[in-house]
Amino acid sequence: MKRFYYILVTLLATAVLSWVLPWLLSLCFPQNIADPFVSWSPVNDRFIVSMPSENGHEDPEIFDYDPATATSSEHYTRDQRDSLLPEMYVNQLASKGLMPDSLKGIEMSMQNIRRNRWVFASFPRDINRSVPTIYPLMESMPARFELEDPKVALTMHDGVEIIDMETNSTDDVRTRRFAKMFADKGFRFPAKEAMANITTRKAYDNGYLIIDAGNNLYHLKMQVGRPSMARIELPAGAKPVHVFVTENADRMLYGLVSCEDGSLYGLERDTYRMIKLPRVDFDPEHQRLTIIKSLFSWTIKNCGDKEIVWTALDAQNGNKLLGEYRYTYPTGARDKIEKWIFPFTTSFTSDTDLYVYPRVGNFSWHAIFLNALLAAIVAFRLRKHKTGCLVANVVLTLLFGIFIFVPSLVIRHQ
Amino acid sequence: MTDNQAVISVKNLTQRYGKGRLIYSGLNFDVPKGRILGLLGKNGTGKTTTINILMGYLRPQSGECRIFGEPITEIRPETRARIALLIEGHIQYSFMTIEQIERFYSRFYPKWNKDAYYELMNKLHVSPNQRISTMSCGQRSQVALGLILAQNADLLVLDDFSLGLDPGYRRLFVDYLHEFAKAEEKTVFMTSHIIQDLERLIDDCIILDYGKILTQTSVADLLRDFACYTFTCDTDTLPEFDEASGIVNPSLIRNEVELYTFKPREHVAHVLESHGISPSNMKRREMSLEDAFIGLTGKY
Amino acid sequence: MYSALLFKEWLKTRRVFFVALIVSLLVAGYVILTMNSHISANGVNILWLGMILKDCSFVDPVKYLPLAIGMALGIAQMAPEMSHKRLKLTLHLPYPHSRLVSLMLATGTIQLLVIFVLQAIVIAVYDATILPGEMVWRVLLTMLPWYLAGICAYLCVSAVCLEGTWYTRVILSLLGITLMMVMFLKPGVMAAYNSMIIVIIILILILAVLSFGSIARFKEGLQD
Structure with a gap:
């Protein structure tokens, strides 16, 4: 029992240390390097890059990047940058009287800029999390024109059910209406994903985008208490995986649809046409995506594991590709040290989800040198022990390195 | 059993x-x-x-x-x-x-x-x-x-x-x-x-x-075989008794000597004589178990 | 013998048990009152929206309570055994030692389960009157890791109390504290620990073994 106990405590401590030691290292070497800010300039038709300083306290380095030649020609001051990005720094330019009346023949009024400008962001954490399959349903055409908080909720498990929140019971009348509509549209239960923006702080309501069990895409709204539903025709080969409802000022889209092959589509309002955004390879479960849509361009920022890719599309010319800018994440001091010390690390949380469970990763062969040194120390310490015990300890130290070395030193087996 | x-x-x-x-x-x-x-x-x-x-x-x-x-x-x-x-x-x-x-x-x-x-x-x-x-x-x-x-x-x-x-x-x-x-x-x-x-x-x-x-x-x-002898003698210090002498924890206060042994009285007298000690008025003192314990283990 | 041993464990833990039960039910009552006042002020639909969209589970006051109860029960049950090394009396009883330790741990664990289950039932019954079954289930899944953490804390404290040497007690305590940190990594996110439940259950089994190890070490003479 005593031996078993010793092994158990040592292994438990090893598991715990594989989590604690990397965490302590991250406390000692914080890596808070901000991403560069990159935007497409309609003035010089280049990317304008604001590269933050390494310590984050000094002014960013601002330069342009021409995707056609993959070169950078000029460095800019902040004021110069403001002029190159008039849609973004509209207030600064207007206050100095530097705002142009028009650009490329398009009116540059504040109203026109604001109406055509919106930002969309998708974070893996918003997708990789436990969410209820009860969907509050807003009235899209409220009697008093002001959006109100939902009073009913929708479930789409074996069939459709409308629940009245006040009484926590089924609203039979509406359930029948919705069930008929769902049946008429050929909806296959259960729903895989349904997405809406449930808030009254928006100008209008686009309702839900829903993916059914057959990977079909639907648009659902409740208007005057009745269902309004459309089955959206998908481009050939497109298999929708995640949907995002946008309710932007330009009222151009119902939302965005990401597909299994990494493509991203905009779902055009009224026509239900799926407009593919070229060159975008987006995995919402692992990548952060930000879209800044302006009068002249779409700047799509896609953050992967190792690099960020900005894609600029021409908003005035059928979303034609304007160019790409890539930025590889720098290796921080922590990463450099970590790979030499730890053969692997354990974590329970992740930046890309909101679940807690043990995950072992960051395997590093560089740590074998330290492991071998520690194994030699173990072999020396246990030189008078039985061969089996010695070999087991050396092998375990070679595998688990510092994580097992520390407990084997600290935990006494007397 | x-x-x-x-x-x-x-x-x-x-x-x-x-x-x-x-x-x-x-x-x-x-x-x-x-x-x-x-x-x-x-x-x-x-x-x-x-x-x-x-x-x-x-x-x-x-x-x-x-x-x-x-x-x-x-x-x-x-x-x-x-x-x-x-x-x-x-x-x-x-x-x-x-x-x-x-x-x-x-x-x-x-x-x-x-x-x-x-x-x-x-x-x-x-x-x-x-x-x-x-x-x-x-x-x-x-x-x-x-x-x-x-x-x-x-x-x-x-x-x-x-x-x-x-x-x-x-x-x-x-x-x-x-x-x-x-x-x-x-x-x-x-x-x-x-x-x-x-x-x-x-x-x-x-x-x-x-x-x-x-x-x-x-x-x-123990109480039968282990004895405490007291006597007076004209000496300032007691010699070291080896293990073979059978004498344990001897003490001297002024001219009064107290010693413990499992050996018979004759043996004690012989050992003392061989060390040049001439005991006078040598008596065996009645002991309780506690006395015997202290005699065996010493006071310190 | 079995009933006598249960009687002994009950004598040690009954006060903590009743206090913990009352506090747990009071906290459950507080959760219900908070939800009730929220409904009175904003309407039940706003409560639904908060729970569905913003992960407001309303059970946050419960979070660290099982941990505290587990530790208190462990101390109440095991500390008397180690004060003046009274464990020697227990180990001298004509009863197999492994069964003896199992029974001690089972007694404490069952008491914790009674407290936790009663509290969960009170909250769930109220929730079920105003929320659909799925939301009630999510609230229970949110509380489940906290309750399991309470059992882990109890087992850690038991192993620490039954351990005979201060050095190993410190090691076990550090281990226990770190494990407890894992149980409270993402507060406020509902049902985040769903995939962790099975890991925590395995951990509970491992932690239960520690007490047997502490006893085995005690019998070897590893005592300060």
Whole structure:
């Protein structure tokens, strides 16, 4: 029992240390390097890059990047940058009287800029999390024109059910209406994903985008208490995986649809046409995506594991590709040290989800040198022990390195 | 176990404090059925350590210990039921009341004698609902004793029963225990640092010194064979007596000499003469067990 | 013998058990009152929206309570055994040691389960009157790791109390504290620990073994 106990405590401590030691290292070497800010300039038709300083306290380095030649020609001051990005720094330019009346023949009024400008962001954490399959349903055409908080909720498990929140019971009348509509549209239960923006702080309501069990895409709204539903025709080969409802000022889209092959589509309002955004390879479960849509361009920022890719599309010319800018994440001091010390690390949380469970990763062969040194120390310490015990300890130290070395030193087996 | 087999058997027991000081080496003793054996020694000589080893709370460095013929590390629960244990300081479940603790223990021991327990408790003038933690040390000792008597075990192991007790309670404890052990022919293995209490109680004794056993014999034989001689002589210092002389712990105060020995008077006189000492008025002094203990172990 | 041992464990833990039960039910009552006042002020639909969209489970006051109860029960049950090395008395009882330790741990664990289940039932019954079954289930899944953390804390404290040497007690305590940190990594996110439940259950089994190890070490003489 005593031996078993010793092994158990040592292994438990090893598991715990594989989590604690990397965490302590991250406390000692914080890596808070901000991403560069990159935007497409309609003035010089280049990317304008604001590269933050390494310590984050000094002014960013601002330069342009021409995707056609993959070169950078000029460095800019902040004021110069403001002029190159008039849609973004509209207030600064207007206050100095530097705002142009028009650009490329398009009116540059504040109203026109604001109406055509919106930002969309998708974070893996918003997708990789436990969410209820009860969907509050807003009235899209409220009697008093002001959006109100939902009073009913929708479930789409074996069939459709409308629940009245006040009484926590089924609203039979509406359930029948919705069930008929769902049946008429050929909806296959259960729903895989349904997405809406449930808030009254928006100008209008686009309702839900829903993916059914057959990977079909639907648009659902409740208007005057009745269902309004459309089955959206998908481009050939497109298999929708995640949907995002946008309710932007330009009222151009119902939302965005990401597909299994990494493509991203905009779902055009009224026509239900799926407009593919070229060159975008987006995995919402692992990548952060930000879209800044302006009068002249779409700047799509896609953050992967190792690099960020900005894609600029021409908003005035059928979303034609304007160019790409890539930025590889720098290796921080922590990463450099970590790979030499730890053969692997354990974590329970992740930046890309909101679940807690043990995950072992960051395997590093560089740590074998330290492991071998520690194994030699173990072999020396246990030189008078039985061969089996010695070999087991050396092998375990070679595998688990510092994580097992520390407990084997600290935990006494007397 | 047959009747003539030892209840406790200890063979070649060696124990140290951690990796350091030797407590004893090669300790051998048997406790026969029906005998009361006292393990005597100064503080730190290993009395409680021996009890801990015998009760399975400490693994010895080497040696073999058996109780009722079973190795102490593998004692079956049924055998444990035949052993009553008194922990140093009369420790009991202090969160229980007098009544609760009797009810608790009664479930474990087939020969439980409730009357023996309550007979002793009635003398304490405490309420049956009084918690043990609120009792005085003396009262707690009586609860522990009552439980031991009620358990009606074949072997009683008592670790320093006299600790913290005033003379009255010590006497009460000894009297009850003696009567019980002799009437029921129980085997008792006990330690105490107050030797005078044991003289009326124990049959045999083992006297431990630091790292060794000084003697292992019956109390009667010890008091018969171990003698204290006093005499006067005209000397300022006493010579060093070697082990072969058989003289232990000699002391000189003014011209009065006091020495202890297992050897006969003639042998002592011969040894003294060989060292150039001419004793006058040499007498053998009557000794109690405590005197004999101090004579053997020394005052320091 | 079995009932006598249960009686002994009950005598040690009954006060903590009743206090913990009352506090747990009071906290459950507080959760219900908070939800009720929220409904009175904003309407039940706003409560639904908060729970569905913003992960407001309303059970946050419960979070660290099982941990505290587990530790208190462990101390109440095991500390008397180690004070004056009273464990020697227990180990001298004519009862197999492995069954003895199992019974001690089972007694404490069952008491914790009674407290936790009663509290969860009170909250769930109220929730079920105003929320659909799925939301009630999510609230229970949110509380489940906290309750399991309470059992882990109890087992850690038991192993620490039954351990005979201060050195190993400190090691076990550090281990226990770190494990407890894992149980409270993402407060406020409902049902985040769903995939961790099985890991925590395995951990509970491992932690239960620690007490047996502590006893085995005690019997070897590893005591300060």
